[in-house]
Amino acid sequence: MNATNIYKRKTPPLSNGDAKNTTDAPLNNNANNSISNNGASFKNSSSSPTTLQINNISVHFPFTPYDVQTKYMKSVLDALRGGQHALLESPTGTGKTLCLLCSTLAWQQAQKGLLASSKTTADADTNDNDNGGGSSANKTPVIIYASRTHSQLSQVVREMKNTRYRPRQLSVKVFFTGRIHYSLSLTFSLSLFISAVLGSREHMCIHPKVNPQASSSSSSSSSSSNKNKPPPTSTDVNHSCNKLNKDRKCIYRNTLEEHGPNYHPPCSERKAGDENTQPIRDLEDLVSAGKQQRICPFYYTRGLLSQAEIIFVPYNYLFDRDARE
Numbered sequence: 381m382n383a384t385n386i387y388k389r390k391t392p393p394l395s396n397g398d399a400k401n402t403t404d405a406p407l408n409n410n411a412n413n414s415i416s417n418n419g420a421s422f423k424n425s426s427s428s429p430t431t432l433q434i435n436n437i438s439v440h441f442p443f444t445p446y447d448v449q450t451k452y453m454k455s456v457l458d459a460l461r462g463g464q465h466a467l468l469e470s471p472t473g474t475g476k477t478l479c480l481l482c483s484t485l486a487w488q489q490a491q492k493g494l495l496a497s498s499k500t501t502a503d504a505d506t507n508d509n510d511n512g513g514g515s516s517a518n519k520t521p522v523i524i525y526a527s528r529t530h531s532q533l534s535q536v537v538r539e540m541k542n543t544r545y546r547p548r549q550l551s552v553k554v555f556f557t558g559r560i561h562y563s564l565s566l567t568f569s570l571s572l573f574i575s576a577v578l579g580s581r582e583h584m585c586i587h588p589k590v591n592p593q594a595s596s597s598s599s600s601s602s603s604s605s606n607k608n609k610p611p612p613t614s615t616d617v618n619h620s621c622n623k624l625n626k627d628r629k630c631i632y633r634n635t636l637e638e639h640g641p642n643y644h645p646p647c648s649e650r651k652a653g654d655e656n657t658q659p660i661r662d663l664e665d666l667v668s669a670g671k672q673q674r675i676c677p678f679y680y681t682r683g684l685l686s687q688a689e690i691i692f693v694p695y696n697y698l699f700d701r702d703a704r705e
Contacts, residue, residue, distance in 0.1 A: 449478075584667060
């Protein structure tokens with residue numbers, strides 16, 4: 381499967397409020413869809429959410445975009461449609477993060493629609509020919525959003541919370557009836573969109589013996605006892621975590637596994653009518669939920685990878701073979 385890599389760079393801020401197109405032409409090349417990010421904020425708070433057509437794709441945006449933002453999103457979509465790599469530049473503060481998220485997720489939704497249509501046709505052909513099997517290429521493209529630091533990833537996730545591209549669960553009820561006067565009702569959930577945020581054990585482990593700093597905010601005694609101890613290195617955390625899991629002695633991971641593979645921690649931020657909305661969590665949210673529910677946030681988010689359609693990762697995950705696999 382071909383991949384499109386989109387890199388973004390900052391240029392000096394626009395002067396005098398002038399909006400201009402500073403996006404570079406996409407660079408030809410073929411290799412999951414990766415996006416590089418440094419974070420930005422460029423909002424027109426006076427306007428309401430809008431939907432615009434760019435390259436025949438409906439893009440939802442939290443407000444009416446400025447010209448520089450529309451051109452930036454068009455360059456992203458051009459690269460995705462052509463299966464090209466792209467190096468895009470835009471002045472500081474022009475909302476590159478939001479533009480990347482909205483344009484790539486809009487393109488992904490369009491691809492899902494095309495795949496659904498082609499699958500219907502393929503299923504009909506398969507029934508006619510009875511060949512069986514399927515193609516691994518007929519899957520929704522996965523977006524990998526990479527950034528340099530964990531704090532920058534948290535910024536990106538917060539920007540995503542402002543968009544309409546939010547994870548949702550669709551509850552479906554199926555009723556069966558028959559001549560023998562029986563009725564069976566089944567209720568299940570279909571995941572329409574799942575995101576995963578990856579981070580190191582050093583940032584996500586909440587076990588007090590493995591990562592003492594993690595329990596400092598929830599236990600005053602543990603905080604005082606560990607106050608004078610140097611924080612463990614990432615190597616120490618990885619080694620201790622692996623040892624606990626090998627012996628099946630990590631209560632947080634064991635509790636997570638008891639919940640099953642489709643478990644999602646409850647979210648108190650859900651508003652009325654949003655009960656079927658899967659919350660978008662950044663690293664801090666994941667750690668907080670892990671402490672409240674006594675589950676491992678590190679392994680929880682990794683359990684979402686096989687279903688995730690957008691994955692947020694630090695850069696080094698792309699270059700480290702073990703992390704990448």
